[in-house]
Structure formats: C-alpha cells, structure tokens
Amino acid sequence: MARKGGGFWGFVRAILIAGLIVFFIGPVVMVAIYRFVPPPVTFLMVQRALEGRGFERQWVPMDQISPSLVRAVIAAEDARFCEHHGFDLEAIEKAMAANAAGKKLRGGSTISQQTAKNIFLWPGRDWVRKGLEAWFTVLIEVGWGKERIMEVYLNSIEWGPGVYGAEAAAQRNFKIPASKLNATQSARLAAIVPKPLSWKAAKPGPYMKRRAGSINRNAKAVRREGLTSCVL
Incomplete structure (x- = not known):
C-alpha cells in the first residue's frame, strides 16, 4: 500500500x-532569450501563413524606426506607456465601467500586454491565455524594459495581410524604409493597428483619414508632453 x-x-x-x-x-x-534575440515567428504569423496570407517581415533596430511612428502608436494605443509598469489600471477601470454600462466594448490593453500576447501566446480570449499574458507582461517589463518592448512590438505587430513589423509596413504602404516615415504616414499606420486586415494605410477612406488625423494631433501632444521619454 x-x-x-x-x-x-x-x-x-x-x-x-x-x-x-x-x-x-x-x-x-524565453523572455531572457528574446531580450537579445529577435523573436522569429509568432502563433499569429503561423496561423495567417496557413490561411494563405503570406509572410513579409524585416527586423530593424529602434534607431532605424522613425520617432514619428513611436509617437503615433503611443498616442493611438497606450498614452501612458512610459508611466505604467505593464498594466494601465486607469484604462482598465474605464473599460470595465463602459462595459458595465452596456456601452461599446472597450479594451484596456497596454502596448506591453499586446507585446506579451503577440510574441508568446496564441490568439484567443480564454482565461488561461489571459493569465499567461499577465505573467509574460510582468516578465518583459522587468526583463526587457520599455525600449526593448517597443522595439519588439513595432517589429512584430500585424500591419496587413502577411505584413508584420514597421519596416515591412512602411515598404508595402509607402515604398520607403521605416526610418523615413513622416508624421502623417506614421499616423495612418497607427490608425490601422486594431483592424489591419480590413483598414488600409496607403489609401485610407474618409473614416480612416479622420482617425489618422486625430492620432496625428494626439502624437503632437505626446511629443510636447514628453510621453515618449522612456524610448526616445
């Protein structure tokens, strides 16, 4: 017995x-390795490739990405990026309040959380994935720091069918390297991040022009108020 x-x-x-x-x-x-080595592929990239969308990506360091794009994505996705430690509690509270009131679903996901999800996890919304996302977010905030998080984010997010990272997005949409993006082009790229498969940066419609214009104005405020001090 x-x-x-x-x-x-x-x-x-x-x-x-x-x-x-x-x-x-x-x-x-994994976090320790990717602190120094560019993450090769993500679950989403593999999924999209299997769907026949192709694969286009060229990793470039932060000093080869236009500061305008950094300001634009911070303005569009996470204005408190340099202030929080991975989780924007204020944005989460606002999102919960909006959802509880039955308003349009809002997210409180930071750039750090998006990076953790994109690099290490599979697409989805189950609780296991959310728990791992929180754990990876803590790890990259501690192990990578803000500049590396932004570098990985800008080199890995989806910017169109089969298009990943700032360099591929700049080349595909504007025929220029990511280092040459101006404020207007950067705002257009930042504007399509939520729906990269349906929204277009190169030939935006009226709604996307308005959205990009708003992001461009907010990016100027981001620059003026020094909200990119942790990365630029």
Missing part, C-alpha cells in the same frame, strides 16, 4: 514540477 501511495504522490509531484516549468520557468527562459 505504501508503494502505491508513494507512486500516486510521486505522480502528483511530477505534474506539479512540469506545471512549474511550463508556467514559470519556461516563460522566464
């Missing part, structure tokens, strides 16, 4: 150790 009990508890212990490796040690190792 003792031998059976020992076998059972040995099995439980093995499961716990495996869980520790998968959910704690594994992410730490």
Whole structure:
C-alpha cells in the first residue's frame, strides 16, 4: 500500500514540477532569450501563413524606426506607456465601467500586454491565455524594459495581410524604409493597428483619414508632453 501511495504522490509531484516549468520557468527562459534575440515567428504569423496570407517581415533596430511612428502608436494605443509598469489600471477601470454600462466594448490593453500576447501566446480570449499574458507582461517589463518592448512590438505587430513589423509596413504602404516615415504616414499606420486586415494605410477612406488625423494631433501632444521619454 505504501508503494502505491508513494507512486500516486510521486505522480502528483511530477505534474506539479512540469506545471512549474511550463508556467514559470519556461516563460522566464524565453523572455531572457528574446531580450537579445529577435523573436522569429509568432502563433499569429503561423496561423495567417496557413490561411494563405503570406509572410513579409524585416527586423530593424529602434534607431532605424522613425520617432514619428513611436509617437503615433503611443498616442493611438497606450498614452501612458512610459508611466505604467505593464498594466494601465486607469484604462482598465474605464473599460470595465463602459462595459458595465452596456456601452461599446472597450479594451484596456497596454502596448506591453499586446507585446506579451503577440510574441508568446496564441490568439484567443480564454482565461488561461489571459493569465499567461499577465505573467509574460510582468516578465518583459522587468526583463526587457520599455525600449526593448517597443522595439519588439513595432517589429512584430500585424500591419496587413502577411505584413508584420514597421519596416515591412512602411515598404508595402509607402515604398520607403521605416526610418523615413513622416508624421502623417506614421499616423495612418497607427490608425490601422486594431483592424489591419480590413483598414488600409496607403489609401485610407474618409473614416480612416479622420482617425489618422486625430492620432496625428494626439502624437503632437505626446511629443510636447514628453510621453515618449522612456524610448526616445
């Protein structure tokens, strides 16, 4: 009987150790590697490739990405990027209040959270993924810092069918490198981040022109108020 009990508890212990490796040690190792090595592909990239959308991406360092694009994505996606530690509690509270009031669903996801999700996790909204997203967000905030988070974000997000990263997006839409993007072009790219498969940066319609114009104005405020001090 003792031998059976020992076998059972040995099995439980093995499961716990495996869980520790998968959910704690594994992410730490991955984050440490990607602190220095460009992440090769993501789950979303593989999914899109299997859907026949192709794959276009060219990694470039931060000093080869226009500061205008950095300001534009911060203005559009996460104005408090340099102030928070991965989670914008104020934005989360506003999103929860809006959702509770039955208004249009709003998100409180930061650039750090988006980066954690895009690089390490699969598309979806299940609770396991959300829990891992929070854990990876903490890890990259501690292990990478803001500049590396922004660099990985701008090199990895989807900017059209099969188009990933700032360099590919700039080349595809405007036939220029990411380093040459001006404020208007940057605002147009930032404007399509929420719906990159349906919205167009190169030939925006009336709604997208208004949206990009608003982002451009907000980006000027971002610059004026020094809200990119952690990355520029």
